[in-house]
Amino acid sequence: MNLILISMGVLGVTALVAAILLYFVSQFFKVEEDPRIDLVQAVLPGANCGGCGFAGCRNFAEACVKAGNTEGLACPVGGEPTMEEVKKILTPAAADESAAPAAQEGDKKGFDPAIAAKIKALATPRATFPNLIAMVHN
Ligand code: SF4
Structure with missing residues (x-):
């Protein structure tokens, strides 16, 4: 015993x-990772087809965040609407509240205030991947 x-x-x-x-x-x-990668990946189609020249959507999202803009980068599956969403996430100035009134006045090129709120929410160090996905789809 x-x-x-x-x-x-x-x-x-x-x-x-x-x-x-x-x-x-x-x-x-x-490993600390830029939380914008999760946001960008969330707005991509998720086909992982490699049509963008990268191994998959995650790699494409990493490349976009690393470049800081979408110049020379394109997702043929999602097309221009997807790349516009990616641009909104990558452009810090676009998250500025000063850009919000332009969008409210009907200017389609203005920054979506909902996206601005999502990017600001990323400032919280405890943002997690499931939360990011929920923010993007809400
Ligand atoms: S082309 Fe678009 S859907 Fe296909 S892997 Fe690249 S980012 Fe993903």
Whole structure:
């Protein structure tokens, strides 16, 4: 009986130490990623067809965010409407509230206030991928 209890204790302590060690290692190797990549990916069609010249939508989103604009980048599946959405996400000035009145006055080239609110919400460091998806589709 004692042998069973000792075995359980040793295994329990080993599991606890391993869990703590894994937690700190994961924190040390954590990769910080620009949250706009998730937003851009969310507005892409998600076909992962490679028509844009990249391996998939995620790679295309990363390239757009890295470039900071959409010059020379295009998603033939989503077309111009998708690229307009990507532009809105990538243009920080477009998130400025000063651009919102132009959109409300019916100027189709103005920035959508809903997108501005979504980008501002990204400023919260605890934004997570499911939340980003929910923001984009709401
Ligand atoms: S062309 Fe569009 S749908 Fe196809 S992989 Fe590129 S971004 Fe995704």
